Amino acid sequence: MTPWSVKKLDLSPPSLSELVAPLTTTLSQNFKDISVSIEPCPDLTLSPFNLAAAGLSGNERVADIGGPPNLAPVPKRDRHYSIPEICSLMEMQSSHGFVLGASAGPFHVLGFNSELTPNYAYHDGEVTNRARYAKVDEKGECFTAPSPSTDFGLMGNLFGSDGLPGDVLKITARTRIGEMNFTETIQAALKSAFGDKLITLGGVFLIKVGKANLHVMPDFSKTPLKTRKEVEEWIRYYDMDAPLVCLSVLHSCEKQGWDLRAEHTHCFSEHGEGGHYHFDTTPESVEYEAYFNIARVLYRIDQPEREEGKS
Numbered sequence: 001m002t003p004w005s006v007k008k009l010d011l012s013p014p015s016l017s018e019l020v021a022p023l024t025t026t027l028s029q030n031f032k033d034i035s036v037s038i039e040p041c042p043d044l045t046l047s048p049f050n051l052a053a054a055g056l057s058g059n060e061r062v063a064d065i066g067g068p069p070n071l072a073p074v075p076k077r078d079r080h081y082s083i084p085e086i087c088s089l090m091e092m093q094s095s096h097g098f099v100l101g102a103s104a105g106p107f108h109v110l111g112f113n114s115e116l117t118p119n120y121a122y123h124d125g126e127v128t129n130r131a132r133y134a135k136v137d138e139k140g141e142c143f144t145a146p147s148p149s150t151d152f153g154l155m156g157n158l159f160g161s162d163g164l165p166g167d168v169l170k171i172t173a174r175t176r177i178g179e180m181n182f183t184e185t186i187q188a189a190l191k192s193a194f195g196d197k198l199i200t201l202g203g204v205f206l207i208k209v210g211k212a213n214l215h216v217m218p219d220f221s222k223t224p225l226k227t228r229k230e231v232e233e234w235i236r237y238y239d240m241d242a243p244l245v246c247l248s249v250l251h252s253c254e255k256q257g258w259d260l261r262a263e264h265t266h267c268f269s270e271h272g273e274g275g276h277y278h279f280d281t282t283p284e285s286v287e288y289e290a291y292f293n294i295a296r297v298l299y300r301i302d303q304p305e306r307e308e309g310k311s
């Protein structure tokens, strides 16, 4: 029996084609060259994606697990999660499935805190785990490696599906002319078209050209991180090079009482860089290429208890 609480919400999403017009409008306000279309998903197992399954289709769903209160002020070391167990809490098929996204690393296995790009598929008992972690090494630099575990720690945002080929939302964007980052632009587009109706997307995007600001959490702080400022000073920020593969889950708006993380994107690469995406730092040269699908069901798993007086 799992100890984790589970809340479930049917999202009854619009069709992908209903997203094209609003995304086109808002993206073109923030990027010079953009395209939005519905296309068959490329085979995501191949380079440059290197994901654990080919596609993002079939029984599409998203889960928000744990949360930042599990990290600060002091890490809750009993908060580590098994991806196969989370897949079953997400009511995914037992025979085959695929989850990707952004989470903290499995500190209880690795022996230190890190960032993780969950990237896990299973098919008839065979498991493909292509998750990588990123940590801060002793020189203060980013170090990345394949995760030896199918667990993660503290918090995670996962998009789950049957991992099958199928039509997805393809977005390309080049040369940023506005202030919003790539995912904020998508969120703003969905919010403007759908208002308070929650639209949830998950998938992968490439930063093909340019650089991006990413953070990596170091090992756990020896002193409690009591304020946002203390957390900010503890986290390490880096300017990292494309190409970066970014696994992303985002929501168009809040769901009252659910404490959803509005957006969570983690990146990995073949050149030893990775971490938590904030924004590109090369607006003139940056190029994005994204493949997203829309979630039909949302799960809130092990939602941290709310502090007194906090709404």
Ligand code: ZN
Residues within 6 Å of the ligand: 102, 103, 115, 264, 265, 266, 276
């Ligand atoms: Zn993160």
